[in-house]
Amino acid sequence: MKNVWILNHYAQEPGSFGGTRHFDLAKHLREFGWKASIIAAGTELNTGRQRLAAGENHRLDTFDGIDFLWLATPAYQGNGLGRLRNMATYAVRAxxxxxxxxxxxDAVIGSSVHPLAAWAGLxxxxxxxxxxxxxxxxxxxxTLIDMGTLSRNxxxxxxxxxxxxxxxxxxxxxxxxLxxxxxxxxxxxxxxxxxAWLPNGIDLDRFPSPPPPLPAETFMLMxxxxxxxxxGLDNVIAAMRLLGDQPVRLRLIGDGPSKTSLVEAAAGLANVSFEPPVPKDAIPALAAQADAFVFNLIDAPVFNYGISSNKLFDFMASGRPTLFCSSASNNPIADASGGITVQxxxxxxxxxxxxxxxDTPLTVRQTMGTNAREYIEKNHDFRSLARKLADILP
Structure with missing residues (x-):
């Protein structure tokens, strides 16, 4: 069996928060003759959790037979010099x-969660x-230029x-x-x-077919x-404010730098609630509580090259319709007939x-959700994506 190292500074182990792309690929790569080792930072991206004890420079853990090599990196807050130091430390330790x-x-994959991680792979x-x-x-x-973080020059x-x-x-x-x-x-x-295009996907072994939605007095948008x-979730909150006394509730689950301002923007809205993030393994049960999902992005030029969003594929695998609020150059919801597209x-x-x-009958919404789930099973099953990756590797 050949060995491939995957350098992803922000790789997540199963049971943690966020996407587990490389773990899921690695698990299925074994079927195609490759053993993958994932090299990641000991500091978790979204929570700042330190996986390593004080004084540990690195540690090798194994999850379901997949090696994760954690590298000690300094804690930081925000997107300033502290984060840059964290990135540089990861590259140096790698x-x-x-x-x-x-x-x-026998091969090395460097992932551009930031350029220094990929450079270390090179x-x-x-x-x-x-x-x-x-x-x-x-x-x-x-991306930084289009988001206004950096000027082009x-x-x-x-x-x-x-x-x-x-x-x-x-x-x-x-x-x-993309x-x-x-x-x-x-x-x-x-x-x-x-x-080669290798999008994100779903490990269908960990995301069973969802139960059908049931009639309810309040429509649950998630x-x-x-x-x-x-x-751009302020757009979603503004839309909820326009709905008045419509029987719909929005649940926003997760965290990030905009959360404080979003909570302030939703002040006085009884139909909007904020909840902490949940581990990846809890997503299927959580998603089954929804009647529909909303996927929202700002209108930025960088999305002209397409998107490959973990959460969008989670929404689709959940067998519920999705409101796709984006101008990205690809639109899986439209391709699947799995919801409604909005500017x-x-x-x-x-x-x-x-x-x-x-106003859409429950049976029609069920068809949208079924279409979305079937699209994911056909196009974004990690077992099929791992086979494609094995064909790309030497």
Whole structure:
């Protein structure tokens, strides 16, 4: 069996909060002749939880036969210098002696949860003289530029663009989660033949077919996931305010930098509630309580390259319709006939769509939910995605 190292600074173990893409891929890769070891930071992204004890530089844990090598990284708050120090520490430790407990790799995947993690993967692949695979999750620095965090000509943006080009050119293959990332990557004079699309997915073994929704006096609209700037959840709250005394309730489950301001924006709304995040394994039971979901993004140019959202696929696997409030260049809800599409940033349009779902017969909503679930089973089962990844690897 061959060995592949996956460098993902923010990788999550099963039972924690957030996506478990690499664990789920690793679990199924074994069926196709690959043993994956995941190299991640000891500091959890969303909660700041430290997985390592004081004085530990690294630790090797195993979950369902999958090795997680945790690297000690400093705690931080916000997106300032503390987070940059956390990123740099991860890259330095990945290049040090901390990886000694792992079997030598036959391939290395560096994931661009940030560029330094992928760069460390490139360096390790060179050290072991094995192929490097660059997994593009976010477009750095394009995402930061489109979100208004950096100007296009800022020195940090220029440096990241240079590193980005180096990673594209140094990769044996570029693995993109975004279906239309080639529109961006080709500006680096990279052939589209070098780019493979491998989206996020669902481990159907851990997400059984959901029970059908039941009639209820109050329509339960649900969102779970990050409460960040890109999610634009203020648009959803504004839509709820326009609904007046309609029998609908919105549950917002999760955490993030925008949560405090969102709670303030929802002041006085009895039909909106905020709840803490739940572990990934609790998602199926939680999602079964919903009548529908709302997926919302701001209208930003970076979404012209497509999206591959964990939470959207969770919504669809739950067998409920979804209000897809986004202008992304791909639309799984429309492809699946699994809900209603709404223009982003227009609360009145979203409120009208919610009313439309309220007036939709339960049997029609059930069909939407069934369509969404079948779409996930056909296109986003992690076992099938792992087979595709095995075909990409040497």
């Amino acid at each position: 290049l040090g002696k901390s990886t000694a407990p792992l079997p030598p790799p 360096r390790l692949a060179s050290r072991f003289n094995v192929p490097f695979f660059f997994e593009v999750r976010d477009l750095w620095p394009e 800022h020195p940090a943006a220029i440096a990241m663009r240079m590193l980005e080009g180096r990673l594209y050119r140094g990769a044996e293959k570029i693995i993109s989660l 279906p239309h990332a080639h529109r961006y990557i080709r500006r680096f004079d990279i052939s589209e033949d070098k780019i 969102y779970f996931g990050a409460h960040g700037g890109a999610n 982003p940033g227009k609360p009145a349009a979203l409120a009208d769509a919610i009313r439309q779902l309220l």
